[in-house]
Amino acid sequence: MFIRLLVIAGMLISQATFSQEKDLNLPDLGDRVSGVISLEQEKLLGQSFIEQVYAQAPLINDPIIQEYTELLIYRLSESSQVEDRDFTIILIDEKSLNAFAAPGGVIGVNGGLFLNADNEAQLSSVLSHELAHLSQRHFARRVLRGRDTNLASSLVMVSAIALALVSNNPTAFMTGPAALAQQQLRYSRIFEREADRYGFNNLITAGYDPHAMGQMFENMAKIGKLAGDNPPEFLLTHPVSSSRVSDALNAAGQIEFSGGKKNTINFEFIKGRLQARYVSLPPQSAVRYFEKLTQDNPTNENQYAYIEALKSNGSFAQALLRLEELLTKYPKNLILNMAKSEIYLADQKFDKANQQIDKVLNISPGNYPASIIKSNVLSAQQKTIQAEEILRELLISKNNDPHLWMLLSEIQRAGKNIVGYHLSQGEYYLLLGDLENALNQFQLALGLSANSFQTSELIMTKIKFAQDRLGQKRGL
Numbered sequence: 084m085f086i087r088l089l090v091i092a093g094m095l096i097s098q099a100t101f102s103q104e105k106d107l108n109l110p111d112l113g114d115r116v117s118g119v120i121s122l123e124q125e126k127l128l129g130q131s132f133i134e135q136v137y138a139q140a141p142l143i144n145d146p147i148i149q150e151y152t153e154l155l156i157y158r159l160s161e162s163s164q165v166e167d168r169d170f171t172i173i174l175i176d177e178k179s180l181n182a183f184a185a186p187g188g189v190i191g192v193n194g195g196l197f198l199n200a201d202n203e204a205q206l207s208s209v210l211s212h213e214l215a216h217l218s219q220r221h222f223a224r225r226v227l228r229g230r231d232t233n234l235a236s237s238l239v240m241v242s243a244i245a246l247a248l249v250s251n252n253p254t255a256f257m258t259g260p261a262a263l264a265q266q267q268l269r270y271s272r273i274f275e276r277e278a279d280r281y282g283f284n285n286l287i288t289a290g291y292d293p294h295a296m297g298q299m300f301e302n303m304a305k306i307g308k309l310a311g312d313n314p315p316e317f318l319l320t321h322p323v324s325s326s327r328v329s330d331a332l333n334a335a336g337q338i339e340f341s342g343g344k345k346n347t348i349n350f351e352f353i354k355g356r357l358q359a360r361y362v363s364l365p366p367q368s369a370v371r372y373f374e375k376l377t378q379d380n381p382t383n384e385n386q387y388a389y390i391e392a393l394k395s396n397g398s399f400a401q402a403l404l405r406l407e408e409l410l411t412k413y414p415k416n417l418i419l420n421m422a423k424s425e426i427y428l429a430d431q432k433f434d435k436a437n438q439q440i441d442k443v444l445n446i447s448p449g450n451y452p453a454s455i456i457k458s459n460v461l462s463a464q465q466k467t468i469q470a471e472e473i474l475r476e477l478l479i480s481k482n483n484d485p486h487l488w489m490l491l492s493e494i495q496r497a498g499k500n501i502v503g504y505h506l507s508q509g510e511y512y513l514l515l516g517d518l519e520n521a522l523n524q525f526q527l528a529l530g531l532s533a534n535s536f537q538t539s540e541l542i543m544t545k546i547k548f549a550q551d552r553l554g555q556k557r558g559l
Contacts, residue, residue: 122167125222129187133171134516136191137485143174143194144486145360146452147418151353152192155203159211162288164218164281171483178361180306184213186222197357199302202346204286204295211289212282219277292343297332348383352418355387359395362388366396383409390422399430417443417450424456428463436460451477455487458494467498485514502531502538509545518553525549 143149153172160168170188175181178195185191190213200206216222287293362369373389386409393402403426410419420443427436437460443453454473461470474491481487492507509524525546532538 125186125220127187128222129171129185129189131516132185132187132189133173134514136173136175138515138517140173141176142486143176143360145174145356146455147421148194148353148356149174150450150452151349151418155207156190156210156214159207159285159289160214163211163214163285165214166218180303182209182213184216188217190214190217194357194361197350197354198361199306200299200354201302202295203350204291204343204345205299205302206350207289207291208282208286208296208299211285212278214285215278215281216274218281219274224274287338287343290344292345293335293338294332295343295345297335348413348416349418351383352387352416355384356391358384358388359391362392366392370396370398387422390426394426394429397429399426402426415446417447417453421453421456424453424460428456428460431463433460433464437464449476451481455490458490462494462497465497467494467500470494471498471500471503483514485511488514502528505531506542506545509549513549513552516556518549518556522546522549522553 149172152174153170156170156172157168160170165188167188170190173189173191175191175193177193178198179193180195180199181191181193182196183191190210192210196209197206200209283293283296286296359369359373362372364372369392370389373385373392377385377389386405390402390405390409393399393405403423406419406423406426410416410423413419420439424436424439424443427433427439437457440453440457440460444450444457447453454477458470458473461467461473471491471494474487474494478484478487478491488507488511492504492511495501495503495507505524505528509521509528512518512521512524525542529539529542529546532542
């Protein structure tokens with residue numbers, strides 16, 4: 084009855100752990116484990132976890148960053164041992180270094196993980212480790228070892244874990260009933276070694292530099308040294324020793340694999356986008372800071388961060404000028420082309436914003452971030468019906484995205500579609516696990532739809548669903 088949130092600094096590495104054997108000696112994850120906690124129950128636990136994180140944690144509602152992260156994790160999963168790739172990927176708006184995996188295919192990533200990774204290979208080394216915890220069903224196997232198969236107890240534990248994550252305070256685990264199982268919150272040494280081995284092999288199979296994991300450890304060790312007497316909580320819980328760093332690098336040097344991808348342009352732009360997001364300076368000071376940074380070190384990420392700072396400061400002409408310089412080098416890059424539309428939108432040049440984002444959608448039809456930008460442009464032009472249609476199209480495949488439902492509700496309210504507004508708000512609250520507010524929104528929608536039998540029937544179905552879930556929740 085446990086889950087591990089602060090996993091990335093606790094990898095116990097040995098050369099044997101990372102050996103490139105053809106037979107990975109996968110443990111038997113068959114009937115014995117599923118008899119204790121089924122995949123369906125893991126999904127239920129994961130859903131409870133997701134609801135609490137959505138309801139309380141600060142989230143990065145940036146479709147460009149979300150799309151990049153999702154595509155990277157799905158690409159890595161193709162060379163992993165994960166069979167069920169129905170992931171829920173959550174971006175936590177926190178600049179500390181952290182990532183986590185939860186039952187039911189939940190993967191969470193702090194914005195700070197990008198900032199502390201030098202390249203995409205290092206970021207991928209952490210994500211591959213998380214995928215290994217999911218593929219080896221470490222949560223279910225820990226339940227098996229603990230001999231506690233009570234689903235309600237597991238839900239209590241999930242609540243405590245979500246609280247610790249939301250508060251960025253692992254000591255929250257010690258409150259309430261979760262204190263009884265505090266020592267079970269961390270994966271065992273065996274599970275960590277498994278995740279190290281399969282994560283490392285996954286990283287290499289995906290085509291990345293095998294040295295990236297050891298290099299990421301070096302970054303973590305530097306963070307600990309710079310923090311002095313007040314290191315981050317994850318380093319206190321899982322210290323990164325010099326031997327672990329050297330073991331990881333030595334293991335990478337001994338395998339028969341040369342080269343490997345280290346970085347991508349898109350990682351550099353995403354990191355720059357997050358650098359601008361987390362800079363602790365007023366807009367004008369941020370512009371001066373990134374201008375100096377770009378002059379001293381004109382990397383792609385620094386140039387992109389400078390552009391974002393200019394946009395936030397309202398210096399749209401300068402931002403476009405700098406962006407055009409990057410577009411000259413990378414004319415087909417979708418992130419840069421979407422950023423251009425974002426600048427036009429912020430400058431209220433809606434026709435230019437629309438033309439620019441249409442270019443992206445012609446190249447990549449249905450692109451998630453581009454579609455949201457297109458919807459925002461149409462909404463700014465008061466074309467709310469078209470904007471609503473775009474979001475509804477996205478919701479066909481992203482029905483569990485609370486940010487999309489909130490965006491849709493705001494557009495519906497602007498377009499005076501009040502029934503639709505209350506329905507979308509109800510869906511939003513359902514995803515947050517706030518069943519009382521969801522019921523209230525559905526009931527408000529029902530009161531306004533008396534003249535439409537079809538709409539009323541749809542709303543009644545949603546009301547019954549929310550009532551049933553509320554009854555089940557209270558029953559637990």
